[in-house]
Amino acid sequence: MATDTRVLDDFKAAILAGRYAPRQRLVEAELCEDYSASRFAIRAALQALEAEGLVERIPNVGARIRDIGIDEAVEISEVRGVVEGLIARRAAERVSAAQAADLEEIGASMHAAVAAGDTGAYGELNSRLHSAVREIAGHDKASDIIARLHGQMVRHQYALSRVPGRSSVSVHQHQAIIDAVIARDGDAAEAAMRAHIASVIEALRATV
Amino acid sequence: MATDTRVLDDFKAAILAGRYAPRQRLVEAELCEDYSASRFAIRAALQALEAEGLVERIPNVGARIRDIGIDEAVEISEVRGVVEGLIARRAAERVSAAQAADLEEIGASMHAAVAAGDTGAYGELNSRLHSAVREIAGHDKASDIIARLHGQMVRHQYALSRVPGRSSVSVHQHQAIIDAVIARDGDAAEAAMRAHIASVIEALRATV
DNA sequence: GTCGCCTATATTGTTGACAATATTGTTGGT
DNA sequence: ACCAACAATATTGTCAACAATATAGGCGAC
The missing domain is CATH 1.10.10.10 (Winged helix-like DNA-binding domain superfamily/Winged helix DNA-binding domain)
Known part of the structure; x- marks a missing residue:
């Protein structure tokens, strides 16, 4: 077993x-x-x-x-928003210089991917950014919950990545998260992350 | 099975x-x-x-x-803080007049229990308050996660309830949550809930 | 006397067969 | 033609016996 x-x-x-x-x-x-x-x-x-x-x-x-409908996906995202907010705050409090450099590099690659219109690469970078922030935060319990919630969302996540123009909107939100974490500003990092997820929820509702 | x-x-x-x-x-x-x-x-x-x-x-x-140590209990409580914050916000947005009256009654009973020094009754009311707020919020996903986290915390929860003078501190925090929900002020409700859980974490660390 | 090996025992992991249950298809009556 | 009762099938639920594995205790070598 x-x-x-x-x-x-x-x-x-x-x-x-x-x-x-x-x-x-x-x-x-x-x-x-x-x-x-x-x-x-x-x-x-x-x-x-x-x-x-x-x-x-x-x-x-x-x-x-299990069939997870839009309503449930929204609820999941709402929880994800506050938990990822906690993670972002912790990351801002604990980020090292080397980790900050990594984040900046991911941000630059994101801008490049958007400019090139490469949505596949952007999606990949999106995952990398979120997981990098999780690693910096080092919050096992929060990471576990995010992993579980993310698993239930995969279907909608995929639908989202195919919404045209989505990446050019979210790239600025991602940059805001990166900037706040690097600035070691916990409040700003949490706020940026929550704003980002709020935007995801909006897009989610629009995919109906 | x-x-x-x-x-x-x-x-x-x-x-x-x-x-x-x-x-x-x-x-x-x-x-x-x-x-x-x-x-x-x-x-x-x-x-x-x-x-x-x-x-x-x-x-x-x-x-x-599973043996859940103080460190893990703190992590659990941190997550619980943000998720209960979300719940409190939702509750403030959706509370009905009848539900508001219920909350006020619980608050009054809490004050009475503290005055009488009845820690058992206070613990009971504590559970009732949190579950009443959850019910008002009607957020299934968040409630599920809280239930799971709470289960892992029972041992420490019990230890906490035995800390002398704890209830006279927390009763004001509970009242703040109730007031904010009744005032339909989402921001205040979330802030009050998070402040409350932050205080729980502090007390938790002190039980070492 | 102590260390490493080896056997004995306790405990979990796995399998296949069987029982219980729900679903589907069929038949007969109206 | 439609419905109800019944039979047949498909699928899951349960069990008891067996295999594999880890732990603990004892034995011998140094």
Whole structure:
């Protein structure tokens, strides 16, 4: 169970990659074939994924991919906003000179990606920035929660990245976060992060 | 598994009631006896409780009650602070007249409990206040996270309630939260809640 | 006497078969 | 043609026995 973490990892990666449709039924026997694992291992994985909010299970009926609608995605983002705000504040309080340089470099690359119209690269940099800030903050509990919430959001995240002109708006918000962290201004960093997520929520509502 | 929710509920309640010591080993066979359940059901419960952060499992070795130290308790409280802040803000935006009256009544009871020196009643009212605010906010995702974090904190929560003079300090903070929510002032409600949790963190650090 | 190895024991991990349950399809009646 | 009851199937839930692994205690060598 804990031994065979491979099944869970692969399965989770597949869900996060969007390889399963929302509300798709997950029959244990089929999953056994797909991941060439025993039903035992599959059940353990399903239970773990249920706890992570990625899978929904109904007793005696079966499991399915949880469908997270816009309303729930907004709620998730609201929580994410305040928790990432906490992280940004902590990052501003603890950032080192070397880390500050890293952030500045990410910011420069972002501007370059926007100028080149490379949305793929921008999305990649977006992830890198958020994870860099998390690392600087060094707040395990907050990072865990963000990871969990992010997992539930992947589908909408993907939809967001395809909204045209989105990156040219968010690049300034990202820069504001970077500037505040480098300036070691906790209040400003939290405010910038919250403003950024608020804008994400707005865009999210617009994708309906 | 999902059928026999009784085992999980009882077991979880026992942990939350502090009936198991931190780092206490949880041998599956013993738990089978205690809850007169099959090993199968016990394993499912253990896995669920691991996901909730109440139990820690090491492959091929076994499960034990997770020991949450002061440092981690502080981190948990920091996250709790911002998420409860969000909840308080939402509550202020959505509170109805009847709900406002309920809050005021809780506040009055709190003052009375402090005056009477009844720490038990005060603790009870504390829970009631926070859960009333959660209900007013109607933010499922935030409430879920708070519930999970609270579960991990029970031990320290108990220690806190026994700090002498703690209630006479916190009663004013609680009143500030109530006032802000009733005034429908989101900013003030969030600030009051965060100040309250900050004070809890301070007290937490002092219990070492 | 102490260190390392080895065996014994306790405990968890895994499997396959079986039971319980829900869903689907079919048949007969009106 | 439609509905209800029933049978057949698919799927999950549960169990008890077995395998694998880690821990603890004892034995011998130095």
